[in-house]
Amino acid sequence: MIESLYEKIRQRKITPQSGSYTNYLFDEGLDKILKKVGEEATEVVIAAKNDDEEELISEMADLTYHCLVLLAEKDISLEKLQAELEKREGKISRTDGRRDINLL
Numbered sequence: 246m247i248e249s250l251y252e253k254i255r256q257r258k259i260t261p262q263s264g265s266y267t268n269y270l271f272d273e274g275l276d277k278i279l280k281k282v283g284e285e286a287t288e289v290v291i292a293a294k295n296d297d298e299e300e301l302i303s304e305m306a307d308l309t310y311h312c313l314v315l316l317a318e319k320d321i322s323l324e325k326l327q328a329e330l331e332k333r334e335g336k337i338s339r340t341d342g343r344r345d346i347n348l349l
């Protein structure tokens with residue numbers, strides 16, 4: 246699902262469509278996309294604090310979509326994000342489950 250949504254977003258960038266919200270974001274540019282990511286992240290926090298599952302899922306979906314638009318704006322493939330997450334999988338070594346981060 247995330248893959249197909251990302252692909253649709255990427256296609257919008259290549260072939261803009263009138264009335265597309267994604268193209269509206271690309272046209273507005275990076276600052277607008279970043280503003281939306283910030284807003285949606287804040288809305289996720291508020292929804293979680295309100296203990297409202299439906300609202301939280303909806304805001305998480307908005308945040309996910311806007312993060313995917315940001316990835317596409319920056320021409321970063323989903324595979325690169327996936328590779329970064331996979332790299333981390335083997336790194337959980339602490340007994341409390343927290344990840345040891347090698348900063349070097």
Ligand SMILES: N=c1c2ncn([C@@H]3O[C@H](COP(=O)(O)OP(=O)(O)OP(=O)(O)O)[C@@H](O)[C@H]3O)c2ncn1[C@@H]1O[C@H](COP(=O)(O)O)[C@@H](O)[C@H]1O
Pocket residue numbers: 250253254257262264265266267268306307310
């Ligand atoms: N998943 C989404 C998606 N999630 C959220 N949004 C939009 O994000 C906006 C967030 O709402 P806000 O009230 O915060 O923003 P707004 O007031 O509408 O817009 P701003 O003026 O703040 O920019 C809404 O307009 C939603 O429609 C999305 N817009 C599109 N998609 C998917 O992206 C694909 C391409 O869509 P189009 O580009 O519209 O063709 C389709 O599969 C869509 O389902």
